[in-house]
Amino acid sequence: MSKQIQVSGLDAYYGSHKAIEDVSMTIEPRSITAFIGPSGCGKSTFLRTLNRMHEVIPGARVEGKVLLDGEDLYGPTVAPVSVRRMIGMVFQRPNPFPTMSIYENVAAGLKLNGRVAKSQLDGIVEESLKGANLWNEVKDRLNKPGAGLSGGQQQRLCIARAIAVKPQVLLMDEPCSALDPISTLAIEDLMAKLKDEYTIVIVTHNMQQAARVSDRTAFFNLAEQGKPGKVIEMDETSRMFTNPSQKATEDYITGRFG
Numbered sequence: 001m002s003k004q005i006q007v008s009g010l011d012a013y014y015g016s017h018k019a020i021e022d023v024s025m026t027i028e029p030r031s032i033t034a035f036i037g038p039s040g041c042g043k044s045t046f047l048r049t050l051n052r053m054h055e056v057i058p059g060a061r062v063e064g065k066v067l068l069d070g071e072d073l074y075g076p077t078v079a080p081v082s083v084r085r086m087i088g089m090v091f092q093r094p095n096p097f098p099t100m101s102i103y104e105n106v107a108a109g110l111k112l113n114g115r116v117a118k119s120q121l122d123g124i125v126e127e128s129l130k131g132a133n134l135w136n137e138v139k140d141r142l143n144k145p146g147a148g149l150s151g152g153q154q155q156r157l158c159i160a161r162a163i164a165v166k167p168q169v170l171l172m173d174e175p176c177s178a179l180d181p182i183s184t185l186a187i188e189d190l191m192a193k194l195k196d197e198y199t200i201v202i203v204t205h206n207m208q209q210a211a212r213v214s215d216r217t218a219f220f221n222l223a224e225q226g227k228p229g230k231v232i233e234m235d236e237t238s239r240m241f242t243n244p245s246q247k248a249t250e251d252y253i254t255g256r257f258g
């Protein structure tokens with residue numbers, strides 16, 4: 001299920017503003033890749049180019065290539081909705097659908113896809129909630145509103161919703177930044193488990209988190225103020241955090257930045 005992403009020469013624009021420039025990288029399957037870097041350097045923008053969410057913003061566009069196991073995600077015959085199903089996304093603030101029950105939240109994407117018989121839904125909902133480490137906490141209240149869960153539970157609900165459609169890649173933009181330390185550890189444990197099946201990319205401002213969970217890390221930075229963001233360095237996380245090759249990376253990681 002898990003697939004490799006290969007990006008080459010990618011630029012992303014908002015109108016005439018180029019937010020990121022010339023990003024090339026390989027994101028390996030069955031691993032966690034962390035994006036780190038200062039605010040405004042284009043981490044979220046780049047993440048959204050990977051599943052064609054960037055272009056939903058009016059005036060936003062992408063140049064360059066993104067390949068998923070060799071298939072060009074920006075190819076002329078590729079439908080953005082199918083890309084977004086293959087490459088799921090979890091956001092900074094847990095965003096369960098407020099009027100829907102826990103069950104309906106998990107089933108939402110499946111119903112939209114219109115390809116699952118009702119009789120199968122129960123099984124997939126249970127499996128997804130188990131996959132997101134949430135089943136035991138909610139199995140007796142599946143018909144209660146998703147919005148009634150704690151922040152950490154809501155985030156796991158959103159992860160369950162994302163994995164219910166069986167994506168190949170999971171993109172997570174600061175998924176723990178609104179959570180307490182216990183919920184954060186629960187999500188980190190979950191990511192470690194999910195990487196057996198998925199290609200995972202996480203944006204985080206938490207250096208300990210990047211060091212704890214990721215296999216590889218990319219450091220994004222602005223070449224200069226007002227210039228687009230770039231990938232300064234990408235490497236095995238263990239090496240990046242002990243022996244980065246660029247001074248800017250070291251300054252950022254050790255908190256001497258800016």
Ligand SMILES: Nc1ncnc2c1ncn2[C@@H]1O[C@H](COP(=O)(O)OP(=O)(O)OP(=O)(O)O)[C@@H](O)[C@H]1O
Pocket residue numbers: 014017019037038039040041042043044045046057
């Ligand atoms: N919807 C948008 N319209 C116009 N410009 C945008 C939009 N979203 C982001 N930008 C600009 O693109 C650049 C990169 O922003 P982005 O949100 O990708 O950075 P980031 O690295 O994720 O920052 P943070 O760490 O604060 O989340 C910034 O200059 C930002 O102002």
Ligand SMILES: [Mg+2]
Pocket residue numbers: 043044045173203
């Ligand atoms: Mg961001």
